Amino acid sequence: MWILQKIKFIYEDKVLATIMLVLFNIMFVPLEQGPFSPVKIGFMGICPLIFIAKKPIVTKALVLAAIYWLVCYTLSLLKGEMRFSTLGFLGMYLILYVNFYSFVVKGTFTLDFFTKILQYLIMAYGITLIGQQLCVLVGLRNMPLFNLQNQFFLSITKLPALTLEPSHSARILTFAMLGYLRCLEIKKGKKPTIQEWFDKDHRTVTFLFLWSMLTMGSGTAFVGMGVLSFYFITRKTVIYIIPLIIGMFMLGQSMELKQMDRAVALAEAASTGSAEEAMAADGSGATRIIPVMNVFTKTDVTQLETWIGKKSMEKDKYWWKRTDTKIYDQYGLIAFIISLVFIYSCVIRHFFSIETLLYLILLGFTLGNIYYAWGCLMIMTGVRYFQNNYGEQLVLTTVQKKKYED
Numbered sequence: 546m547w548i549l550q551k552i553k554f555i556y557e558d559k560v561l562a563t564i565m566l567v568l569f570n571i572m573f574v575p576l577e578q579g580p581f582s583p584v585k586i587g588f589m590g591i592c593p594l595i596f597i598a599k600k601p602i603v604t605k606a607l608v609l610a611a612i613y614w615l616v617c618y619t620l621s622l623l624k625g626e627m628r629f630s631t632l633g634f635l636g637m638y639l640i641l642y643v644n645f646y647s648f649v650v651k652g653t654f655t656l657d658f659f660t661k662i663l664q665y666l667i668m669a670y671g672i673t674l675i676g677q678q679l680c681v682l683v684g685l686r687n688m689p690l691f692n693l694q695n696q697f698f699l700s701i702t703k704l705p706a707l708t709l710e711p712s713h714s715a716r717i718l719t720f721a722m723l724g725y726l727r728c729l730e731i732k733k734g735k736k737p738t739i740q741e742w743f744d745k746d747h748r749t750v751t752f753l754f755l756w757s758m759l760t761m762g763s764g765t766a767f768v769g770m771g772v773l774s775f776y777f778i779t780r781k782t783v784i785y786i787i788p789l790i791i792g793m794f795m796l797g798q799s800m801e802l803k804q805m806d807r808a809v810a811l812a813e814a815a816s817t818g819s820a821e822e823a824m825a826a827d828g829s830g831a832t833r834i835i836p837v838m839n840v841f842t843k844t845d846v847t848q849l850e851t852w853i854g855k856k857s858m859e860k861d862k863y864w865w866k867r868t869d870t871k872i873y874d875q876y877g878l879i880a881f882i883i884s885l886v887f888i889y890s891c892v893i894r895h896f897f898s899i900e901t902l903l904y905l906i907l908l909g910f911t912l913g914n915i916y917y918a919w920g921c922l923m924i925m926t927g928v929r930y931f932q933n934n935y936g937e938q939l940v941l942t943t944v945q946k947k948k949y950e951d
C-alpha cells in the first residue's frame with residue numbers, strides 16, 4: 546500500500562513536471578557520471594509513455610518539435626549521416642520538452658510554486674558551492690555529498706557547484722535568476738528594484754546567486770551577470786547601476802580573477818568581428834562565439850550546404866580550432882529557421898529581450914543535445930506561460946481552491 550501511494554504521488558502532474566525541471570537543471574556527478582547521464586537518458590526514455598498515459602494533447606510544442614525533428618531526419622538522410630548521438634538524442638530531448646510544455650499549458654504550476662522552485666534551485670547551487678569551497682580548503686577533493694568526485698580541474702577558484710563544470714552552472718544560474726526576477730515582476734506588476742533585490746524576502750537568494758557567480762571560477766558567469774544587469778537599467782537607475790557594474794569589474798580585477806580577464810579579452814576580440822582574433826584571445830570561449838559571428842559575416846545563401854547543412858565534423862580532431870563554423874552547420878538554414886519558430890512560439894515571448902541575448906550568448910541560438918540547454922529552455926517556458934496567462938491562471942487557482950474548501 547505504501548509503495549502504491551508513493552507511485553501515485555510521483556505520477557502526479559506537478560511532481561513529474563518538477564522532476565523534469567530540476568533534473569535537467571542540475572548534474573549530480575557521483576550518480577550521473579557525465580553529460581550522457583544514465584539517469585537523464587532513462588528518464589527521457591520513459592517520456593513517450595508519460596505523454597501517452599497523461600491524455601496527450603496537441604500543442605504548438607508537439608507540432609513544431611515533430612516538424613523540426615522530421616526536417617533534421619530528412620536532411621541527415623540526404624547527407625548519409627544517420628547517428629543516434631545526434632538525431633536520437635535530439636528526439637529524446639524534444640519528447641522531454643513536449644511533455645514539460647504540456648504540463649505547463651495545462652496549468653500544472655502556480656506562479657508561487659514555480660517561483661519557489663527557481664528560488665530553491667538558486668539557493669541549492671550557492672549552498673553546494675560553499676560546501677565545495679570548504680571541502681577544498683581542508684583538502685577534501687572527493688565528497689559525493691557536495692558533488693565532488695576528484696574532478697581534474699578542482700581548485701578553490703574553480704568548482705562545478707551542482708553541474709558537471711562551472712560554465713554549465715553559470716548558464717543555469719543566469720537563466721534561473723532571470724526567471725526568478727520575471728516571476729517577481731509578474732506578481733508585483735512591475736520590475737523589482739535593486740533595493741528590493743536585497744530586502745529581507747530576497748537577500749538570501751541574491752547573496753547566494755552573487756557568491757556563486759563571482760566565486761565558482763567561470764568566465765561565462767561574468768558574461769551572464771553582464772547581460773542580467775540590463776534588466777535593472779532604466780533612465781532612473783542608470784546613474785547608480787553603471788557605477789555598480791564598474792565597481793564589480795574593478796573588484797574582479799583587484800582579485801585577479803582569470804575568468805574575468807578571459808571574458809573581457811574575448812569580448813574585445815569579438816567586437817572586431819574577426820573570428821581569428823577571438824580564437825587567439827580565448828580558444829575555449831571562441832568556439833561558442835565564432836559560430837554566431839560567422840552567421841552575420843560568412844553566410845552565403847547561394848550555396849546548397851547553407852540550406853541543408855554540412856557534413857559532420859566529428860572525425861575532425863581539431864574541429865574546435867576552426868574559424869569558419871556557423872550555428873546552422875549541422876542541419877542547415879532551413880532547420881535553423883524552424884528552430885527559431887519553435888523557440889519564439891513556445892519558449893521566449895519577445896524577440897527583442899534579455900532572454901534572446903542569453904539564448905544567443907549562452908546557448909548559441911541552437912537546440913543543442915546537452916542537458917543544461919533544455920533545462921534553461923524549460924525555465925523560460927514556465928516564465929512565458931505566466932507572462933501570457935497569469936490572470937487566467939490566478940482565476941483557475943482560486944476556483945480550484947474554492948472547490949477544495951467546499
